[in-house]
Structure formats: structure tokens, C-alpha cells
Amino acid sequence: MSEQSRQRILARLAAGTRQASAPIPQPDPIPARTYSRTEKIEKLKTLMEAMRTEVHVTDAQNWIHKLEEILKKRKLKSLVYPPQTTLGGILESHWESAEGNLPQLIPYEKEIEDFKERLFTIDAGITSTAGAIADPGALILWPSEKEPRLMSLVPSIHIAILQADKIFSSFLEAMHKEKWSTKMPTNVVLISGPSKTADIEMTLAFGVHGPRELIVLIVET
Amino acid sequence: MRNYPDNPQKVYYFGTCLVDMFYPGAGLAGIKLLQQNGIKVIFPSQQTCCGQPAYNSGFPDEARTVARKQIELFYKDLPIVVPSGSCAGMMRHHYPKLFENDPRIDQVISFSERIFELSEFLVHAVNIKLEDHGLPINVTWHSSCHALREMAVTEDSKSLIRQLKNVELVELQREQDCCGFGGTFAVKQPAISAVMVKDKTDDVRQTGAERLITGDCGCLMNISGALQYENASIKGQHLAEFIWERINGESSTA
Amino acid sequence: MANHQPLDFEKNVARAINDKQLIKNIKSAMNTLVLKRKNIFSDAAETERLRTLGNATKSQALSKLPELLERLETKCTENGIQVHWAETIPEANQLVLDIMKSHGATRLVKGKSMVSEEMELNAYLQKHGIEALETDLGEFIIQLNHETPAHIIVPAIHKNRDQISKIFHDHIPGAPYTDNVDELNAIARKTLRQKFEKADVGLSGVNFAVAETGTLCLVENEGNGRMCTTVPGVHIALMGLEKVVEKLEDLPPMLRLLIGSATGQLITTYVNMITSPRKPGEKDGPKEVHLIILDNGRSKIYADPQRRKTLYCIRCGTCLSHCPVYNRIGGHAYGYIYPGPIGKILNPQVEGLEAAGVLATASSLCNACEEVCPVKIPIPELIRRIRNESYSKDPASMVAGHGYKSNWIESLVWKLWAIANTRPLINAAGIKVLGALGLKLPKVGPLKLWTRNRKAPELAPQSLHELVKHIGVDNE
Numbered sequence: 025m026s027e028q029s030r031q032r033i034l035a036r037l038a039a040g041t042r043q044a045s046a047p048i049p050q051p052d053p054i055p056a057r058t059y060s061r062t063e064k065i066e067k068l069k070t071l072m073e074a075m076r077t078e079v080h081v082t083d084a085q086n087w088i089h090k091l092e093e094i095l096k097k098r099k100l101k102s103l104v105y106p107p108q109t110t111l112g113g114i115l116e117s118h119w120e121s122a123e124g125n126l127p128q129l130i131p132y133e134k135e136i137e138d139f140k141e142r143l144f145t146i147d148a149g150i151t152s153t154a155g156a157i158a159d160p161g162a163l164i165l166w167p168s169e170k171e172p173r174l175m176s177l178v179p180s181i182h183i184a185i186l187q188a189d190k191i192f193s194s195f196l197e198a199m200h201k202e203k204w205s206t207k208m209p210t211n212v213v214l215i216s217g218p219s220k221t222a223d224i225e226m227t228l229a230f231g232v233h234g235p236r237e238l239i240v241l242i243v244e245t
Numbered sequence: 246m247r248n249y250p251d252n253p254q255k256v257y258y259f260g261t262c263l264v265d266m267f268y269p270g271a272g273l274a275g276i277k278l279l280q281q282n283g284i285k286v287i288f289p290s291q292q293t294c295c296g297q298p299a300y301n302s303g304f305p306d307e308a309r310t311v312a313r314k315q316i317e318l319f320y321k322d323l324p325i326v327v328p329s330g331s332c333a334g335m336m337r338h339h340y341p342k343l344f345e346n347d348p349r350i351d352q353v354i355s356f357s358e359r360i361f362e363l364s365e366f367l368v369h370a371v372n373i374k375l376e377d378h379g380l381p382i383n384v385t386w387h388s389s390c391h392a393l394r395e396m397a398v399t400e401d402s403k404s405l406i407r408q409l410k411n412v413e414l415v416e417l418q419r420e421q422d423c424c425g426f427g428g429t430f431a432v433k434q435p436a437i438s439a440v441m442v443k444d445k446t447d448d449v450r451q452t453g454a455e456r457l458i459t460g461d462c463g464c465l466m467n468i469s470g471a472l473q474y475e476n477a478s479i480k481g482q483h484l485a486e487f488i489w490e491r492i493n494g495e496s497s498t499a
Numbered sequence: 500m501a502n503h504q505p506l507d508f509e510k511n512v513a514r515a516i517n518d519k520q521l522i523k524n525i526k527s528a529m530n531t532l533v534l535k536r537k538n539i540f541s542d543a544a545e546t547e548r549l550r551t552l553g554n555a556t557k558s559q560a561l562s563k564l565p566e567l568l569e570r571l572e573t574k575c576t577e578n579g580i581q582v583h584w585a586e587t588i589p590e591a592n593q594l595v596l597d598i599m600k601s602h603g604a605t606r607l608v609k610g611k612s613m614v615s616e617e618m619e620l621n622a623y624l625q626k627h628g629i630e631a632l633e634t635d636l637g638e639f640i641i642q643l644n645h646e647t648p649a650h651i652i653v654p655a656i657h658k659n660r661d662q663i664s665k666i667f668h669d670h671i672p673g674a675p676y677t678d679n680v681d682e683l684n685a686i687a688r689k690t691l692r693q694k695f696e697k698a699d700v701g702l703s704g705v706n707f708a709v710a711e712t713g714t715l716c717l718v719e720n721e722g723n724g725r726m727c728t729t730v731p732g733v734h735i736a737l738m739g740l741e742k743v744v745e746k747l748e749d750l751p752p753m754l755r756l757l758i759g760s761a762t763g764q765l766i767t768t769y770v771n772m773i774t775s776p777r778k779p780g781e782k783d784g785p786k787e788v789h790l791i792i793l794d795n796g797r798s799k800i801y802a803d804p805q806r807r808k809t810l811y812c813i814r815c816g817t818c819l820s821h822c823p824v825y826n827r828i829g830g831h832a833y834g835y836i837y838p839g840p841i842g843k844i845l846n847p848q849v850e851g852l853e854a855a856g857v858l859a860t861a862s863s864l865c866n867a868c869e870e871v872c873p874v875k876i877p878i879p880e881l882i883r884r885i886r887n888e889s890y891s892k893d894p895a896s897m898v899a900g901h902g903y904k905s906n907w908i909e910s911l912v913w914k915l916w917a918i919a920n921t922r923p924l925i926n927a928a929g930i931k932v933l934g935a936l937g938l939k940l941p942k943v944g945p946l947k948l949w950t951r952n953r954k955a956p957e958l959a960p961q962s963l964h965e966l967v968k969h970i971g972v973d974n975e
Contacts, residue, residue: 423865431863442952
């Protein structure tokens with residue numbers, strides 16, 4: 025049935041394309057603006073903070089301490105993380121020697137079918153990022169076998185680690201420099217802040233179905 | 246920005262059917278303003294209507310019949326000045342579409358390119374200077390949708406009012422809202438049109454102005470008709486007539 | 500559309516106009532959307548360039564529509580997405596049902612999809628014992644209240660917080676009565692979170708489908724779209740066949756236009772780009788992804804070069820927000836799923852003119868919609884086209900129901916009008932006769948309607964033609 029519909033639809037469309045009409049305008053692409061390194065960090069921070077993201081600019085030595093501070097302040101019980109990654113390795117070794125009330129590290133190592141119930145009870149999730157886009161102010165999440173998709177969605181708090189040198193000026197720049205069209209993953213997500221809605225009387229309210237809080241640690245190298 | 250003729254000596258004038266039948270004083274004021282600035286005005290006596298009523302109602306053939314007649318009448322290479330943004334818009338932007346497949350499309354395009362709404366012509370081609378001899382007065386301005394969006398002459402119209410030093414222009418809160426005339430829309434969807442014109446008259450009244458000025462007689466008929474029905478004291482008037490009165494101290498038909 | 504009641508537009512309009520609360524809610528919300536859009540598109544020159552680009556991108560993509568759809572299908576299939584084609588709504592509904600049944604699934608969680616509303620999918624599934632639960636907050640609200648969306652982007656905008664709190668209180672077990680927006684959201688979050696966890700199948704729309712890479716792009720603020728397309732084991736994506744774009748790099752400007760126009764944001768909270776089901780080694784994501792491409796009359800619209808422009812629509816809803824008519828009657832009065840200016844041109848072409856042609860009369864042709872449409876659809880031009888088709892008896896016309904309004908009275912009126920306006924002596928004589936009648940113009944027909952709330956216009960004692968004779972103008 026689907027095949028017959030397909031034939032009929034395509035046949036009608038093919039006949040339709042033969043209807044000559046006025047010449048079709050050629051798209052005139054608008055070149056994207058580029059920003060300097062400092063401008064990019066500033067722009068990203070400003071735009072994401074306007075969307076209620078908590079943004080901290082740190083460096084390679086200090087980010088882990090900042091993270092500790094953030095977690096302790098919120099008195100979280102559990103933090104899901106990606107175990108077989110560089111990020112995962114750093115967290116594991118740091119937690120071994122860390123003091124104080126840190127949340128329990130929960131590795132996302134099983135398939136979701138065996139992990140779903142647990143995942144929905146975890147307080148926070150931490151992920152790396154594939155970079156970010158300064159304008160219009162969003163993180164690029166590029167989930168993989170090692171970093172599953174739901175880590176940045178299900179827990180109420182999402183913490184993202186961003187390397188400052190992977191901030192692109194624009195969406196187009198990110199696509200071109202990283203040659204996205206040759207290697208699209210299962211699911212790329214741009215994230216510009218915690219979840220929100222204005223469906224009731226156009227009044228903005230945060231924390232709907234996605235995370236209520238988004239915390240970004242920009243790591244300058 | 247379109248090109249305007251530099252120091253025009255002679256122009257055609259297209260009165261429009263609503264002006265002809267209901268507001269001839271406005272039409273006359275426009276002509277006299279041009280004459281007062283040394284311009285010779287030609288008024289082809291066989292002109293009637295731009296055809297927009299039929300064009301908007303689903304009768305393009307009848308619209309073409311009437312439009313063709315106007316195009317033939319205004320054949321000389323002279324600017325055609327029109328005291329209505331709506332009719333100007335029709336003749337400037339819609340005639341080429343109406344005659345898209347016509348062998349004489351070149352003649353149509355040449356006609357359309359010569360169409361000017363009255364305010365834009367007075368401001369940019371005539372460079373008119375207005376000296377206000379009237380008593381202090383508050384007015385408010387309404388722009389027809391086509392004057393605003395198709396002909397983009399609203400700022401020109403308002404700049405003419407602002408030249409009159411004893412006139413205070415109090416802007417509407419929702420100046421860009423359609424008044425609900427829409428030609429046959431007012432009678433095809435009367436309930437919707439009625440609430441639109443009511444919102445407009447409420448806005449007009451809250452300005453506290455004594456007069457409502459507009460450049461389009463369709464809107465004028467609609468809004469002032471509603472104001473009168475509501476027994477409001479505010480008078481509606483066409484921009485050309487208002488200007489003529491202010492600078493000459495008497496009505497255009499005197 | 501299945502079981503559709505005939506549209507009584509006049510009755511709908513009367514009801515809407517008399518509903519003061521409705522109109523207050525609508526006007527307030529639309530005012531906000533208009534201001535937000537203005538704010539985000541504050542640079543006039545840049546906005547114009549962007550809109551021109553949007554128009555060109557859609558024109559180009561549509562000019563190659565069959566080729567792009569086939570390319571999309573090939574790439575999607577390569578990536579593991581199963582592609583289905585549905586010519587009609589019953590076919591599309593059947594496809595969804597078949598997928599559900601093949602998994603023994605009875606619970607569907609839905610992200611916002613106007614196509615699914617067009618299909619009346621929820622009612623269909625319910626008849627077959629399947630719970631289809633809306634998760635977009637606005638859709639969730641109206642589903643609880645058994646209503647259809649009132650606006651393309653903000654479905655529950657016709658309700659204020661008091662009305663919504665009553666809906667929650669009445670329909671969600673244990674929900675307290677509160678008019679605090681944050682608390683209302685928290686109730687929705689809690690209720691729906693359980694549903695996400697337990698759902699068998701998730702459904703979404705598609706904002707743009709990229710042929711180059713076989714990617715489905717979906718934008719949202721709430722996170723329910725991600726939930727629906729990631730948590731359940733099966734994801735069904737519904738799209739109208741006009742939603743395909745050629746390249747990945749077409750996305751940034753199109754998204755800027757869509758999001759800026761729809762919600763006045765630079766970017767939504769989330770932009771999802773889905774290219775395949777769960778790959779080997781990945782731990783989450785649906786194991787099956789289906790794409791259903793719906794026709795429902797679009798391919799017929801496509802065949803006409805002028806009417807094809809209807810298909811440029813990216814469903815941003817901004818024409819609704821700017822429309823003086825929509826602002827006065829709200830979305831439901833239009834009687835079909837797509838309200839506002841886009842509805843005025845789309846519904847008559849899909850449903851036929853007899854059913855929906857009246858919608859094309861509900862416009863004063865003010866051009867407010869055309870001025871803001873991100874892809875420059877010439878909506879007023881298409882409204883006039885629908886009006887022309889409503890009267891046209893041309894046998895070559897491909898519009899269903901064309902000529903349905905044709906009647907001898909109106910034909911005669913316009914013929915006489917044309918005669919009078921091309922024979923100036925007749926015109927002048929006619930005006931003189933009307934002038935002699937003066938205030939006694941018979942208040943019938945149009946004049947009767949006019950004078951319900953306006954004073955009748957008065958014919959001037961002397962026409963302009965007569966007055967100019969005395970002031971030294973030339974005839975030639």
C-alpha cells in the first residue's frame with residue numbers, strides 16, 4: 025500500500041515539476057559572522073545566561089574543583105556519568121581521593137532497557153560536549169556509544185563540560201569546519217539552556233520536561 | 246527608495262471612484278495643491294475606477310476590462326498622481342500581475358511605473374513647503390493598509406502633517422491595525438469588520454483628537470461612518486483637504 | 500478529513516466575537532508574540548535578506564521536490580530509518596496503527612505535530628484502544644479539555660491561567676487548584692514524566708527533513724520532543740511532503756527564520772537532528788525509527804505554479820499572530836486545523852472550495868501576514884486566487900469545487916459595474932441618478948449590512964468630474 029502511494033505521489037509531483045513557471049530565485053547565502061576567541065566565550069556566556077544557564081569559565085586545573093563546589097552546594101545524591109571516556113576517567117580518579125559530601129557516581133554502562141528506572145531517579149547527569157556555537161548560544165551534544173543521549177535529558181540537572189577552543193562562531197561554521205554532512209551521528213542536539221515553556225499566557229516558566237538546570241563549565245586551555 | 250521626477254511641470258491626476266462620488270473636495274484639494282506649486286494638472290475626463298473592487302472580489306476579467314480603459318487614458322509619459330494609497334497600490338503593484346500574460350504588458354508596466362500616491366509626490370517630487378494659517382488643533386492619523394505596506398508612504402503623509410506648526414499629531418495606539426474596510430470585506434464579513442472598526446474608533450477617541458486624518462477614502466468612509474454612528478464629535482477628513490484648509494484658510498470647494 | 504462537520508463560519512464568528520474572555524486572551528498573547536518577533540528581527544535589512552533567502556531556499560527545494568524526497572528516502576533507509584508514504588489521512592493513520600500493533604503497543608507519547616492533528620490521529624488511535632498522550636504542555640492542556648489547538652505554535656493560548664488551573668484540577672487526579680504558572684508547569688512535569696518512562700512508542704513531527712544526510716530536524720523548548728524520540732523503543736516521525744530541504748547547511752537560516760518568527764527567540768532550548776535509530780554499541784535511543792510522509796492534497800497543490808507557494812509554509816504561526824481577523828476570532832472559528840492566513844489558503848485547497856472556500860472571504864487583504872512571512876508566501880495574492888477560483892467556471896481549473904459561488908446576481912452586478920466604469924457617460928449618469936436619490940439610497944443588501952454600525956455614506960452633490968471643470972484642468 026505504501027509502495028503504491030509512493031508511486032502515485034511521486035508521479036503527481038513529477039508531472040507538477042514539468043509545469044513551467046517564472047525562474048526560481050537562487051539562494052544568496054548570508055556569510056556568517058566570525059568572532060575572536062574572547063568574543064566567542066563572552067557571547068556564548070551572555071546568550072546562555074540570558075536563557076538561565078549557569079556558566080562558569082574555568083581552566084584545565086580548576087574545573088574539577090569548580091564542579092565539586094557546584095555539586096556540594098546542591099547536596100546531590102547521585103550523578104550519572106559516561107564511564108569509558110576521558111571525562112569519566114577523570115571523575116573516577118578524582119572521586120577516589122575527594123573529601124566531603126559528593127554525590128555517588130553512577131556509570132551509564134547498561135542499555136537503557138535495564139537502566140531506565142534507575143536513571144529516572146538520578147539527580148544529575150554530566151556530559152562532555154562536541155563544542156558550542158557562540159551565536160545563537162548553544163552547546164553541541166554529539167552522543168555516542170560512550171556517551172548516551174539520555175544523560176543530558178532525564179536527570180533534573182545537566183552539567184556540561186565545554187572546551188573553550190571548540191566554540192564556533194556560528195552554526196554554519198560548526199557544520200563546515202567539522203564536516204557534519206559526512207558523519208551525522210544518531211542524534212545531534214543543540215542545547216541553549218534549561219527546558220522551558222511559555223504555553224500558559226505567554227509566561228515563561230523553566231524546568232518543564234527536560235532538565236530544570238543547565239550548568240556549563242567552560243575549560244580554557 | 247523609488248525615483249521621483251525632478252521639478253515636474255505637468256502631471257496626470259487619477260481621482261479614484263470613491264473620491265469622485267463621496268469626497269470630491271478631497272480630490273479637488275489634491276489638484277489645487279499641485280496647481281498652487283506651479284504644476285499643470287491633466288484630468289482625463291473619462292477616468293472612472295482602478296478596478297480594485299472586482300480584482301479583490303474574485304472577478305479579475307471585469308477588473309481587467311476597467312483597468313485597460315484607465316491605462317489607455319493615461320497614455321502620455323507623465324507622472325500619475327493619486328490621492329489614495331489603496332488605488333495607487335492597485336495600479337502600481339497589481340496591474341502588472343493582472344496583465345501578466347497580456348501581449349501589451351509593456352504598456353501596463355510603463356503606466357504602473359508612473360503611479361505616485363499624493364503624499365509621496367508632494368514630499369519627494371514637489372518638495373512642498375506648508376505654512377499653517379489655522380488655529381491650534383489636535384489630530385490623529387490613520388494609514389490605509391496599502392498606503393502603509395504596498396506604497397510605504399505613511400511617513401511621507403505624516404511628515405506633511407508635521408510641517409503644519411499649529412497642528413499637534415497625536416498618534417493612535419495601534420496605528421498599523423487594519424480598520425476593517427477591505428472593500429467588500431466590510432459587507433462579506435460584516436461581524437468581523439464591525440469589531441475591527443470599533444477597535445479603531447475606540448483608539449481614535451482615546452487620542453482626544455478633534456480630527457481623524459487619513460489618505461484613503463475607503464478607510465475614511467468606514468471609520469468616520471462608525472464614529473458618526475457612535476455620535477462621536479471627532480470629524481474625519483482626507484489629508485489633502487485638511488492641508489488645503491490649513492494653508493489657505495478655506496475649503497477646497499470654496 | 501474524517502467525519503468533519505460542515506463549516507458554519509458565520510456561527511463560529513458570532514460565537515467567538517461574543518466570547519470576551521477568549522478574545523482578551525488571544526489579543527494579549529498575540530500582542531506578546533508580535534512584539535517578540537519584532538524584537539528578534541530588529542535589523543530591517545538583515546531580516547529582509549534572511550526572508551529572501553528563506554523564500555529562495557523553499558522555492559529551490561520545491562522545484563526539485565520529487566528528486567529530494569527520493570534522495571531523503573534513500574539516505575534515511577541507508578541510515579536505518581524506515582520510510583513510509585501515505586497519500587491520504589486514512590492511510591497515514593493505518594500506518595501508525597500497524598506500527599503500534601506490530602509491537603503490541605498500547606501507549607503512545609506524542610511530541611507536538613500539526614500533521615497528527617490534521618490526521619485526527621488521537622481519535623483514530625483511541626477507537627483502536629490505544630492511548631495517545633500529548634506531552635507538549637499546550638497540547639496536553641487542550642487534550643485534557645477535549646479541544647483542538649487554537650494556534651499553530653501555542654495551542655492553548657485561548658485559555659488563561661484560571662481556566663487552565665480548572666482544567667488541571669478537574670482532569671488530573673490529585674492536582675490542587677492553583678493559578679501560579681510555575682506550579683501548573685510542575686504538575687504537568689510530574690504527570691508526564693511517568694508517562695515518558697512507561698511509553699512504548701514515541702511520536703513527533705518534523706520541522707525540516709534534510710535530503711543530503713537523511714536527517715530529521717526537530718525544534719522545541721520543553722524537552723518533551725527529546726523524551727518522545729529517545730526514551731521509547733520506537734519513534735514515529737510524521738511529516739508533510741513539503742518539509743524537505745536539500746542540504747544540511749540550509750538548516751541554520753531556516754531555523755533562524757522559523758524560531759524567530761514562531762517564538763521570538765534566537766534559538767529554541769533544543770534543536771534535535773535525528774539521523775538513525777540506535778546504532779550497535781549505543782545504549783539508548785529508539786531501536787526503530789519510522790518516517791511517514793503524508794500527501795493529503797499537497798501534491799495536487801504542487802502542480803499549480805502559483806498555488807505551489809502555499810507549500811513554502813514552515814508552520815511558524817506568525818501570520819496568525821499578525822492577522823487582524825485571527826486576533827478578533829481566535830483559531831477555532833476557522834473550523835479546520837490550520838487557522839489564520841495560512842489556513843485561509845491551505846484549507847480551501849485541501850478540503851475543496853465548497854467546504855472551506857468561505858475562509859478566503861475572511862480577509863481585508865491588509866497584507867500584515869505577507870509583510871512578516873519568513874518565506875515570503877504571497878498570501879493576499881493566493882487569497883485572491885482562491886476567490887477567483889470560487890467564481891470561475893473555467894473547465895481547466897484543477898481546484899476542487901471551483902465555481903461553487905458562481906451566481907447570476909453577482910455576475911450581473913460586476914458586468915454592469917464593468918460597463919459603467921468603461922462607459923463614462925453611463926458612469927456619470929448613474930452617479931447623478933444616485934445623487935438625486937441622495938440620502939434615500941435603499942438600505943438593502945450591502946448598504947443594509949453597512950449601516951448596522953455605520954452611518955451611510957452620502958453621495959456628493961457634485962462629483963469630482965464636475966468640479967474639475969471649473970478649475971482650469973486639461974482633459975488631455
